[in-house]
Amino acid sequence: MATELQQLCLVRFYLGGVTYARWQSAYVDQVISYESASWTYQQFNWEGVASGAGGGNQGGLSAPATPVIRSLLASAIAGPWLVSLRVFQAPEAATGTPPAGMTLVGSLVAEVIGGDCSMTTASFALGSALSPIGAQFPPRTATTRLIGVPCRL
Numbered sequence: 001m002a003t004e005l006q007q008l009c010l011v012r013f014y015l016g017g018v019t020y021a022r023w024q025s026a027y028v029d030q031v032i033s034y035e036s037a038s039w040t041y042q043q044f045n046w047e048g049v050a051s052g053a054g055g056g057n058q059g060g061l062s063a064p065a066t067p068v069i070r071s072l073l074a075s076a077i078a079g080p081w082l083v084s085l086r087v088f089q090a091p092e093a094a095t096g097t098p099p100a101g102m103t104l105v106g107s108l109v110a111e112v113i114g115g116d117c118s119m120t121t122a123s124f125a126l127g128s129a130l131s132p133i134g135a136q137f138p139p140r141t142a143t144t145r146l147i148g149v150p151c152r153l
Helices: 067-078
Strands: 005-015 018-024 031-034 037-041 045-052 055-064 082-091 103-117 121-128 140-142
Touching: 018 067, 067 103, 067 121
Parallel strands: 018 037
Antiparallel strands: 005 018, 005 082, 031 037, 045 055, 055 121, 082 103, 103 121, 103 140
C-alpha cells in the first residue's frame, strides 16, 4: 500500500535576527514545532517566481486580508523584510508534528518589494536581484525528487 504524501510549506518573515511571522500550510488551526520554533497555520497562496539569467526574479504570496495580515504587509514593505519559503514533501501525519524524514523539494529567499490589499486579499510582491543561473548563492533551489526514477534502456 502506498503512503499518502502531503506538502508542507513554511514561510518566515524576518529582518536581520528578528523573525516577525512564521506560517505553515499543512496543519489547519494548529501551531507546529519545527527547528525549535513555532509555526502558525495561515492560509496562503504561493504564486511562484518568474526569472531570467539576468536576475530580477519576481514572485508573489497572497493571504486573506485580515487586520493582522494587513499590518504585517505594511511593516514588511516599510522594512523591507526578507521572506524565506521552503516546500517539503512528507508522509501524511495526523498530528501537529512534522514527521521525520521530510524531503525539501524547493526553497526561495526574497525581499518584500511591494504589495497590495483588496477587501479580501493581501498580496506580497517578492523579488531578488540574484540570478538563479550562475549565481554562487542562488535565491531558490529545486530538486528532482518529485520527478521519479527515469527509465533506463
